[in-house]
Structures are given as structure tokens and as C-alpha cells.
Amino acid sequence: MKPRDRLRIAMQKSGRLTEPAQELLARCGLKFRQSRDKLFCFGEGEPVDLLLVRDDDIPGLIAEGVCDLGIVGRNVLREFQFSNVEAGTGLDELRPLGFGHCRLSIAVPQEDAYDGPAQLGGQRIATSYPGLLGEWLRSNGVDAKVVMLAGSVEIAPRLGTADAICDLVSSGATLVANQLREAAVVVESEAVLAGRRELPADERGEIAELLLRRLDGVIQVRD
Ligand code: ATP
Ligand code: ZN
Structure with missing residues (x-):
């Protein structure tokens, strides 16, 4: 060069x-x-x-x-x-x-209770951030399946292709519109x-x- x-x-x-x-x-x-x-x-x-x-x-x-x-x-x-x-x-x-400002967060269906990372064990989590989610899962000792999606991550639970998601959140309006709620913050950005x-x-x-x-x-x- x-x-x-x-x-x-x-x-x-x-x-x-x-x-x-x-x-x-x-x-x-x-x-x-x-x-x-x-x-x-x-x-x-x-x-x-x-x-x-x-x-x-x-x-x-x-x-x-x-x-x-x-x-x-x-x-x-x-x-x-x-x-x-x-x-x-x-x-x-x-x-x-x-x-x-925004956060990369894990969100679960509104009707699911969330009482800590262990609950995500064995679940399929859709994200465009496999590196950061993988690191968070490892450091929390959770064995979950990471489903890589390039876009429209928030609709994966409704489609049945994932149980939870890990995506960017700012106001939270997109989560609510997709009947999801924020469960854990992975990165403050x-x-x-x-x-x-x-x-x-x-x-x-x-x-x-x-x-x-x-x-x-x-x-x-x-x-
Ligand atoms: P590109 O065409 O450049 O790939 P993009 O669609 O990936 O665009 P934007 O949606 O413009 O990118 O987001 C750029 C950055 O803005 C994000 O990576 C994030 O750091 C920040 N950001 C702040 N709030 C939000 C939010 N609510 N949703 C998504 N990104 C946000
Ligand atoms: Zn981009």
C-alpha cells in the first residue's frame, strides 16, 4: 500500500x-x-x-x-x-x-418469566452479534445456541426460529411492538x-x- x-x-x-x-x-x-x-x-x-x-x-x-x-x-x-x-x-x-447511546440486550417473550442467565440454557438466541453474545454466555456459564441473523432479529421469536434475541435497544419500543421484554444488558454502547x-x-x-x-x-x- x-x-x-x-x-x-x-x-x-x-x-x-x-x-x-x-x-x-x-x-x-x-x-x-x-x-x-x-x-x-x-x-x-x-x-x-x-x-x-x-x-x-x-x-x-x-x-x-x-x-x-x-x-x-x-x-x-x-x-x-x-x-x-x-x-x-x-x-x-x-x-x-x-x-x-444504546445497549445490546437479551430480550425474551413478554409472557416468559426471567430470573437470571441460567434460564437461557438450551435456548436458541437470535443475534447479529455472535461474538459479544458468545462471550456473555461463556462468562455467565450458559450453554445456549446462537442463531446468527443479519437483520430483523426481533421477529425471530414470533417466527419460531429462536426463543430469545440479543439486539440493540434504545427506547425499547421495538421490543414492545414485538411482544418482547429486556432481560439482560450485554454491552452499554x-x-x-x-x-x-x-x-x-x-x-x-x-x-x-x-x-x-x-x-x-x-x-x-x-x-
Ligand atoms: P449501515 O448501513 O451503516 O450498516 P446500520 O443500519 O447498521 O447502517 P444504524 O441503524 O444507523 O446502522 O446504527 C448505527 C449505530 O447506531 C449502531 O451500531 C449503534 O451503535 C447506534 N444506535 C443507537 N441507537 C440505536 C438503536 N435504537 N438501534 C440501532 N442502533 C442504534
Ligand atoms: Zn451496519
């Missing part, structure tokens, strides 16, 4: 994190102009560019060195770390960013700044340090 001298930050192209991430970078004094194909935003002052992608691709792009930093949900970052142990160990959560454990030891590292300092200022003011 050709060495880059500009810092590259990956962020979600279109979704819940897009607007707050853009706003945060603007507050850090960064200005961008979007490329015609809407894949890049080029920094106009600082040597910092954005790569606009699906959120799920962000940890892998950082691990491969295509990007230096990324703005992504803790849920997505941690799932990558648990399911790609080798590539994932090089990645770190550098800062929590204070938006995109928010958007985070992700990066490799070691910042690049060149100009990009210096720009990253500068950005982190500005970010700390912005986050402090907001708190």
Missing part, C-alpha cells in the same frame, strides 16, 4: 451516527468538501480526509490500515474484536463520544473513536494527536 501523508477517518455514510459525527468534527474545526462519488470528504484546512462507508466495515478498514481512525458504535467495534481475535487485538477505543493501538509514527500521528486534544476540549465543554 502506498504511504499516505493525510490522516483518514472512516465514518458511517448514512445512518444514525452520520449527522452527530459530522457535527462533532465540525466542532473540532474541521471543514470538508465531498467527492462527487460521495465516498470521500476532503479536508479543506487540516490534512484530514473522511471515508464514508457502512458502519460494519469500519473496524476492518482500520485494522487493515486503509483508515487511521473511525467513528463507530462500541457494539460494532467490540463485535469485531471478539470475532476477529487476531486483527481485533490491534484496535482500541480511544475516546467515548457521547452520542449514539455509544459512538466511540476507534484507532489502532499505536498511532502512525509520522505526520498522521501528529495530526491525530492534535485532533484528540481538540476532541477532548469539545467533549469537556459539552459535558
Whole structure:
């Protein structure tokens, strides 16, 4: 790969994190102009560019060195770390960013009693987060079957393809609409700044340090 001298930050192209991430970078004094194909935003002052992608691709792009930093949900970052142990160990959560709050939770049918993790033993649990759910089950000593679903996880119990689910919850309205209730929290999540454990030891590292300092200022003011 050709060495880059500009810092590259990956962020979600279109979704819940897009607007707050853009706003945060603007507050850090960064200005961008979007490329015609809407894949890049080029920094106009600082040597910092954005790569606009699906959120799920962000940890892998950082691990491969295509990007230096990324703005992504803790849920997505941690799932990558648990399911790609080798590539994932090089990645770190550098800062929590204070938006995109939600939790990855286990939910059971409303009519089921829930009196602790042991009750999930032998059940089929549908999720898009097999790494994080698997880790939670292991640490709670539960032997359950993880059913991987890419989307529409919340309808699995009604369809009869799972007994419980493990999915993202914020208000809980989707759970109620699907006659489910939250039983246990697996991960408390928010958007985070992700990066490799070691910042690049060149100009990009210096720009990253500068950005982190500005970010700390912005986050402090907001708190
Ligand atoms: P993409 O097309 O980028 O893959 P997506 O559908 O996976 O988009 P969004 O629904 O925009 O992603 O969610 C992005 C992130 O927003 C989630 O990974 C999570 O960290 C956060 N988030 C906050 N609240 C919620 C919620 N209620 N449901 C889902 N995600 C939420
Ligand atoms: Zn996604």
C-alpha cells in the first residue's frame, strides 16, 4: 500500500451516527468538501480526509490500515474484536463520544418469566452479534445456541426460529411492538473513536494527536 501523508477517518455514510459525527468534527474545526462519488470528504484546512462507508466495515478498514481512525458504535467495534481475535487485538477505543447511546440486550417473550442467565440454557438466541453474545454466555456459564441473523432479529421469536434475541435497544419500543421484554444488558454502547493501538509514527500521528486534544476540549465543554 502506498504511504499516505493525510490522516483518514472512516465514518458511517448514512445512518444514525452520520449527522452527530459530522457535527462533532465540525466542532473540532474541521471543514470538508465531498467527492462527487460521495465516498470521500476532503479536508479543506487540516490534512484530514473522511471515508464514508457502512458502519460494519469500519473496524476492518482500520485494522487493515486503509483508515487511521473511525467513528463507530462500541457494539460494532467490540463485535469485531471478539470475532476477529487476531486483527481485533490491534484496535482500541480511544475516546467515548457521547452520542449514539444504546445497549445490546437479551430480550425474551413478554409472557416468559426471567430470573437470571441460567434460564437461557438450551435456548436458541437470535443475534447479529455472535461474538459479544458468545462471550456473555461463556462468562455467565450458559450453554445456549446462537442463531446468527443479519437483520430483523426481533421477529425471530414470533417466527419460531429462536426463543430469545440479543439486539440493540434504545427506547425499547421495538421490543414492545414485538411482544418482547429486556432481560439482560450485554454491552452499554455509544459512538466511540476507534484507532489502532499505536498511532502512525509520522505526520498522521501528529495530526491525530492534535485532533484528540481538540476532541477532548469539545467533549469537556459539552459535558
Ligand atoms: P449501515 O448501513 O451503516 O450498516 P446500520 O443500519 O447498521 O447502517 P444504524 O441503524 O444507523 O446502522 O446504527 C448505527 C449505530 O447506531 C449502531 O451500531 C449503534 O451503535 C447506534 N444506535 C443507537 N441507537 C440505536 C438503536 N435504537 N438501534 C440501532 N442502533 C442504534
Ligand atoms: Zn451496519
